[in-house]
Amino acid sequence: MATPQLTSTQTAVPQIVAHEVPTPQTGWMAWLTTTDHKKIGILYMVTTFVFFMMGGIEALLMRLQLSAADNTLLTPGTYNALFTMHGTTMIFLFVVPMMAGFGNYFVPLMIGARDMAFPKLNALSYWLLLSGGLVFYGSVFFNPPECGWTCYAPLSETAFSPTGGVDAWIFLIHLTGLSSLVGAVNFYATIVNMRAPGMGWGRLPLFVWTMLVYAVLLILALPVIAGAVTLLLTDRHFGTHFYDPSSGGSPLLWQHLFWFFGHPEVYIMVLPGFGIISEVIPVFARKPIFGYKAIAAATVVIAFLGLLVWAHHMFATPSPFIVLVFFMLGSFLIAVPTGVKMFNWIATMWRGSIEFKTPMLFAVGFLGIFLIGGITGIFLAVFPVDWQLTDTYFVVAHLHYVLMGGAVFAIFAGIYYWFPKITGKMLSEGLGKASFYTMFIGFNVTFLIQHTIGLDGMPRRIYEYPDVGHLELYNQISTVGSFILAIGILLTVINVIRSVKKGPVAGPDPWEGNTLEWFTTSPPPVNNFDVVPRVRSVEPMKDIRAQIERAEQERAEREPASV
């Protein structure tokens, strides 16, 4: 009774027979039709950076207008359009999709996957984002919106904003919202299902943790704003009265819906930034992240609490006392996990061996700036104090310390950290450092003084002001700072353009990184990894380097013996 024994050569191997292999696209068609997460990531990053520069130019125009008291450079309508475009651009067309760009490129690489879970949806995400941006900027040629990025009703209703600008804004919210929602589902599916063997939740890189939470927050918050702007659209064009008080509607409904989305949106913007920082600091301090579990847990706690504090944007509205108290205490609570992260980052550098390459400089700059934004947030959480500070330049300063610190400096750290992986070339350290110091000084000159401008009683969103006290001087300082900041950003643009062509070759792992993206070549091949290594810790690359070292040592010991 001879049972047939399967030998290795007889094992059934699944065969893939390709009847027709499409020739790969080249040139611009390759970019237009790509579903590769890396190419889509690059598209995201380049597109959003262009929008970032447009938003920056809008900011500079506003600062020029404010550089003199009672200035007449811009008309009130233009000024209102500029701050509407600036805020909307920076939030919907820069920070959120830039994080999606980083996520697109690096989440699959860091978890050892070969692409996102849904590559075609991924492409759809990008093209929806771009069309949202184009529709919005198209309004510049007709009537740009003038209602601020918050577009409070009833100002945004047809009675007070009859032109199509608000409609362009609504379409932007819908298109970029759909883009982010589809992207978020994609991130979630990818991170949950496609991690390398051995990568349990306790070994997930912290950037990937933050992208997971970013995705969950987007999924929870976006449907609310999508509903809110749809109600606004029907109010404007189909005769409904959701926000019209004369027919029983409520303007406060808009504010609640908007901020129910708007506050989580802040964490959607800064949490991935925290993730980038949590990757950069341990690499350049040559030390494991301090309290991995605490940082991952703090991310989740911040996201949860972030869903419960929206009305701290509405302390001056007619709201019941108990609501004010609830949202004050909730906002206080958020300071705890945020503080924990701060302390963990500092403790990661403590007793490390810190090498100040440009990414690390931006990370440290982030810590310094974000700390100030966090602390001024406590002032604003105390609602009687908020009554004095809200809607003034104090808030403008606060939100820029949070978003420039928490997001933009982190994004620049990410650009300098990952550019070698994306392009295979190194950025110039000299230009990078010059860019950092110029940006850091410019940023603080621009925004530190704005706290005082607000305390002196200057509301935000006004196109002119009288020269009372030192208001004109303070505003001039701020304007000078904004141009220094712009020069700093320009230096990075020059650095990137130069280094793409002429930068020195980076090699797979120029920083001795900790995570799997440094395992593959720079730039990575289309399939990312020929072999996906087994993950045994939070820092798989350290294990791999140690393994290689051990193997070489053993060989060195064996070889003399054999001779």
Next chain:
Amino acid sequence: MMSRLGTEIRRSVDTLPTVVKTDHPFSSRRRAFALALATALAGALFLAPSAFADFLVPESGGSPNADQISDLYTWVLVVAAIVFVGVEGALIWCIVKYRRKKNPVADQIHGNTNLEIGWTVGAAVVLVILGVITFVMLPGIRNPPNSSAAGLDLSGPQYAVKGGGKQPPNGRSLNIQVNGQQYVWRFTYPDNTPNNTFDNVFAYEQMVVPTDTTVTLNIKSQDVAHSWWIPELGGKFDAIPGYTNYTWFKISKPGVYKGQCAELCGRNHANMVAEVRAVTPAQYRVWYAAKATMIKAANAAAAKARPTIGTPQSEATPADVTP
């Protein structure tokens, strides 16, 4: 683990000054300079608080609630300054002390549970302190006091305010209706016919009030959202169409207190100014009587002119009349 870490911290703290003194004379000089600079800055902060008052705290001085907000803000500022110096100090100390040049080999520490629990609790304690301070100071900010004896005589029935926002303990205040409109504020004063508001005394842009008198405001809007704000008289209160918002102030010094709309309300938002002029109760009564007479005369003149202007169809709307 904790005790090892503790000794390590102590060791590194202990060795710090000696290292600096013996090996790096240059950085010791730099340290002395930094110390001098910090001392000078701290000294300036403590010795000249008046010079920095405008720079660091919100406006106040008109009304007790604004003063209390300013005090509460100052408490928060003190706590924030301590946290800021502590954290930023730790950050700068770390990046100076643990540069690669000074510390070529990093210690492979993954965390420390006790330390992490410690700073989590520490952060929470700071917030509890802030919460307690806030709740202690809150009544003085929210609750209007009674009018002083030197203030306007509030014994008339029009000053017994019913319903709405918070009232002084004796229930009497000068209750003014504030109505936000693109781009002006309208103030309606109380009179003895609460059911008819068409004959009330009203004013635009400048609100005239008596000193030493508790003034309560019912803030409304008739078009888009505005925000009532006179920095020296307290915080902002949004005027949202369909809702009423409430605040109060009590001025002891006669004078003009200026502010402006603080919620984006359209193109002319920047020029929607608000002004409160505080005068003595006697002057206030004179102003009120003159205003009442003027409004009565204007109404009478309008009533007389109306039939001669033409039929109701061609009656001019206020918008057409405004130049």
